[in-house]
Amino acid sequence: MPELPEVETLVRELRPHLVGRRIQRVVLYAPRSVATPSPAAFVRRLQGQTVREVRRRGKFLWFVLDRGAWLVHLKMTGRLFLREDPAPDPHARADFFLDDGRVLRFSDVRRFGRLYWVPDPAPVLGGLGPEPLDPAFGPEALAERLKGRRGRLKALLLDQRVIAGVGNIYADEALWRARLHPQRRADRLTPAEIRCLWRGLREALAAGLRHHGTTVQWYRRADGTAGEHQHYLRVYGRAGRPCPRCGTPIERLRIQGRSTYLCPFCQPLV
Incomplete structure (x- = not known):
């Protein structure tokens, strides 16, 4: 999507x-x-x-x-x-x-x-959450959105009522950048980890925008051509290939029916 x-x-x-x-x-x-x-x-x-x-x-x-x-x-x-x-x-x-x-x-x-x-x-x-690339959306705003939530990070990032616009691809990319496991509980994140997640979200989304989007199958730009960001993905769709940060093979999990990609070394479930 x-x-x-x-x-x-x-x-x-x-x-x-x-x-x-x-x-x-x-x-x-x-x-x-x-x-x-x-x-x-x-x-x-x-x-x-x-x-x-x-x-x-x-x-x-x-x-x-x-x-x-x-x-x-x-x-x-x-x-x-x-x-x-x-x-x-x-x-x-x-x-x-x-x-x-x-x-x-x-x-x-x-x-x-x-x-x-x-x-x-x-x-x-009206029911959509804040825009993650909005200049007003800082680490403190993300902390407020996650405050008291016992849900797992991947599921919360996909919830459009929590944050608007993030889907399966960029959730995985953001969590890899933040070094956070998709199944970490939101209410157990430290302030430093929330800041890392905020930075990871912004970096992952900005990179996708810089490369005109990710074409895995269906997405096309307004002129009918494909995006280019699929050539720059760090973990999504890269199961078995080396993590670009540590070299550990990327793993693919099924979380709530969704394919989820992560580095088991960089993103431990702690």
């Missing part, structure tokens, strides 16, 4: 092409992709509107319109990319025809992605 760096990459790449553009027509091929309102109302609400801003909140793309907000959650296989024409695509779920002749296409192989039009995004986005 695209995470913060992938969604932010899309936002940055789409912003200069979409801000100020008018959505002339919407063709919806998969009504079930619309979460709210009804599919017919979704089309009516978007047609004729101008995109005023392109933002991100957690893993959501957020298009500020003349009236209301258009939200997109890509889920596992969703893609948004610009095309000069609506060429045939068996996985196309919606086409948004712009006033400059181009088409913004939403494609989704697994059909899990969701489209929203809402008068106010707060009911959809």
Whole structure:
């Protein structure tokens, strides 16, 4: 599933092409992709509107319109990319025809992605935790989010109510950077370990953003090309390969049904 760096990459790449553009027509091929309102109302609400801003909140793309907000959650296989024409695509779920002749296409192989039009995004986005790359999100803010929580670190990092935008890849990368085992209990971290986790989160996410996201399978940038961060991952997907820090073979565990990668030497369960 695209995470913060992938969604932010899309936002940055789409912003200069979409801000100020008018959505002339919407063709919806998969009504079930619309979460709210009804599919017919979704089309009516978007047609004729101008995109005023392109933002991100957690893993959501957020298009500020003349009236209301258009939200997109890509889920596992969703893609948004610009095309000069609506060429045939068996996985196309919606086409948004712009006033400059181009088409913004939403494609989704697994059909899990969701489209929203809402008068106010707060009911959809309001439950998300803080943004980990926000300058105001320091070690103290992370400590406050983890305070009194007995949960395991990996599960808490994946909980969008605790911190927004982190998923499986960057949780593993952040924990490796912080030298923390994914199954450590949050309420047993020392202040120094919380600072290491905060730094690891920011470094892992910033690296993914610097390389335009991680393409393991489905994610693509706004022009349809792959990201590059998969070539720079430290532990994710590297089971059996040497840890880049100590040389110990990376291990793969299953935690809550998710593949989890770690170095057993650098990240002991203490």
